[in-house]
Amino acid sequence: MSLPELGEEIRVRLGVLAREVKVAKGFVEVVTGRETLREVAKTLKEMGFDHVKSVTAVDYPKEGKIRVTYHASSFLNEELSRFMVGLSVDLPRDKPVVETLYPIWNSVEFMEREVYEFFGVIFEGHPDLRPLLLAPDLAEKKVMRKDFVVREESIYEGVPHEYK
Amino acid sequence: MGVGVGGACAKGEGKVYAGNLNVAAKRARDIILGKLKLGEVVDWATTFSLWPVHLVTSCCGAEFAATWSPRFDAEQYGALPWISPRQTNFIIIEGTVTRKMACALRITYEQMAHPKFVIAMGACALDGGLFYNSYNVVKPWEIVPVDVYIAGCPPPPEALARAILDLRKKIREKKMASNWLREGWRGDVEYPMPKEDPCKWWQP
Ligand code: SF4
Numbered sequence: 001m002s003l004p005e006l007g008e009e010i011r012v013r014l015g016v017l018a019r020e021v022k023v024a025k026g027f028v029e030v031v032t033g034r035e036t037l038r039e040v041a042k043t044l045k046e047m048g049f050d051h052v053k054s055v056t057a058v059d060y061p062k063e064g065k066i067r068v069t070y071h072a073s074s075f076l077n078e079e080l081s082r083f084m085v086g087l088s089v090d091l092p093r094d095k096p097v098v099e100t101l102y103p104i105w106n107s108v109e110f111m112e113r114e115v116y117e118f119f120g121v122i123f124e125g126h127p128d129l130r131p132l133l134l135a136p137d138l139a140e141k142k143v144m145r146k147d148f149v150v151r152e153e154s155i156y157e158g159v160p161h162e163y164k
Numbered sequence: 165m166g167v168g169v170g171g172a173c174a175k176g177e178g179k180v181y182a183g184n185l186n187v188a189a190k191r192a193r194d195i196i197l198g199k200l201k202l203g204e205v206v207d208w209a210t211t212f213s214l215w216p217v218h219l220v221t222s223c224c225g226a227e228f229a230a231t232w233s234p235r236f237d238a239e240q241y242g243a244l245p246w247i248s249p250r251q252t253n254f255i256i257i258e259g260t261v262t263r264k265m266a267c268a269l270r271i272t273y274e275q276m277a278h279p280k281f282v283i284a285m286g287a288c289a290l291d292g293g294l295f296y297n298s299y300n301v302v303k304p305w306e307i308v309p310v311d312v313y314i315a316g317c318p319p320p321p322e323a324l325a326r327a328i329l330d331l332r333k334k335i336r337e338k339k340m341a342s343n344w345l346r347e348g349w350r351g352d353v354e355y356p357m358p359k360e361d362p363c364k365w366w367q368p
Contacts, residue, residue, distance in 0.1 A: 134300065135263055143299055150299050 001079055003028070010085070013043055027071075027084040034098055037089050041070070041104045048077035049085055052101070055111035057119045059146045064093045068121055070101065070108065091121065100126040118144035193346050203342030210253075210341035211332040212242035214281065217252040219272055222259025224286040224318045231321040238321075241328050249275040257304045259318070260288035260295055266302045270358065273308045279344035281335070283327050284310045287317040309353040 001009075007023040010030065014021065017040050020031040032040045049072040058067045070087040074080035091098055100123035101108050110132060112123045117131035120142040131139035141148055197203040220228065231238045232245060246252050249272045261269060273280065284304050287293030290313055295301045304310060311334060314327045335341055344350050 133264075138263070138300065141299075148299075150297055152297060 003083065006080075006083055010044075010047070013047060014040060017043065024086075027086055029086040029088065031088045031090070034089055034091065037087075038099055038101070038104070040087060041072075041101050044072055044085060044087065045104055048074050048080045050074050050076055050105075052105045052108045052111065053084070055108055055115050057115050057121060057144075059093070059119065059144070061093065061146050065090045066093055066096045066119060066121060067091075068096075068098060068115060070105075072105065096121040097124060098122075099124050102126055118142065120145070197342050197346050203339060203345070204336075206342045206345060207336045207339055210279070211335050214241070214243040214254040214328065214331070215246045215252040216243055216254045216256050217249045217272060217276065218245055218247060219255060219269065220258050221261050221265045221269070222286070222288060224259035224288070227318045227321055227324060228256060228258050228285070231324045233321075236321040236325055238325050238328060241325070241332065243328055249273075250277065253277050253279065254281045255283070255308070256324070257282065257284045257289050257308075257310075259286045260293070261302055261304050261307070262300050263302055266304075266307050266358070267361075269304065270307050279341050279350060281331055281340070282308050282310045283312045283314065283324075283331060285314045285319055285324065285327075287315060289313070290315065293317055306356055307358055309355055311353070 003026075004023055007021060007028045010028055011018070011021045014030065017036045018030050018032050020029075022029045022031075030040060030044075051073065053071045053073050055071075056069050058069070060067065067088050067090050072085045072087060073083070089098060096119070098121065100112060102112070102123075102125070109127070112126055113129060113132040115121050116123060116126075116129055117134050117139040123129060130136075134143070197206070228245075230236060243254065249255075253276055255269075255273060255276065257269065273282070282304075284290065288295060288301070289304050289310075291303065292298060292301050294317065312327045312331050314323050316323055319327075338352050340350060340352060343352070
């Protein structure tokens with residue numbers, strides 16, 4: 001099976017559930033809405049994509065949206081294990097709430113926590129939604145969003161006085 | 165009458181049988197560590213028993229491991245990495261210190277046995293290095309008093325071995341260990357107190 005063939009198969013299987021199916025370089029990208037995300041994920045899992053490699057998000061402040069992307073692949077199906085499927089969902093920036101995919105792919109648990117602490121995306125129904133890497137006060141600031149400004153330091157700021 | 169341990173009598177001060185016990189103890193310390201040159205022996209002995217604790221905060225830990233490998237063999241300087249902070253007196257900060265790791269660093273430092281020494285390794289431990297201007301990286305000298313810095317990203321194992329030699333020289337020149345024995349603290353460093361709790365553990 002080649003990549004365009006896989007894209008065609010996914011397009012046929014998903015039908016109207018997917019807003020857009022695109023064969024990008026090296027992977028198939030599926031864009032869907034917030035309501036149909038679970039069903040699309042279920043269909044992909046039935047096709048043989050049995051785990052998620054990464055969950056990430058992109059912030060588009062001008063368009064007022066956050067795009068959450070799941071990258072799914074396969075361990076058990078040798079043919080599918082050569083491909084990757086990106087499953088994206090667009091969320092409004094001021095209220096980014098989406099249903100968790102934890103019941104479908106268990107491996108998203110920690111990665112959804114990471115997206116939650118860095119972007120403030122709330123995954124409804126997640127069993128344990130708290131910050132993973134950051135301290136709670138930093139996680140509140142949603143540090144990976146584009147409007148978070150890092151304090152500029154000068155080079156010699158705070159250097160112990162004996163080295164000045 | 166009226167000669168108490170509290171030290172009201174100036175004439176007998178320093179005599180164990182009549183005067184202030186604290187003063188007597190200090191005089192004994194001064195004689196043993198100062199006049200008898202036992203302090204130099206203490207410093208010399210300390211240079212051969214530096215026990216670094218394993219606190220691999222970042223990628224510099226790979227170079228730390230290489231330093232104790234057969235090729236560079238830092239054990240020849242009397243330094244052997246040990247697992248428990250309770251049985252160590254020396255800490256090597258191996259790279260970037262994030263805010264959560266800063267808590268671990270401070271707790272490890274507090275648990276170590278006196279007199280304690282610190283080496284900060286890598287550009288990240290100097291001023292942030294690669295992660296300069298980050299929201300989640302702290303400078304280790306805000307957390308613990310640092311004796312020797314090593315530049316480089318990562319510093320080669322030779323540089324770490326050299327830093328250990330420098331630290332040994334510093335201990336003997338500045339009499340760090342014997343001063344600690346005499347005074348009960350190290351007068352040559354300032355102990356920083358973190359201005360704010362790095363990872364907000366103090367809050368309920
Ligand atoms: S100085 Fe370089 S090697 Fe060391 S922790 Fe920083 S980035 Fe890693």
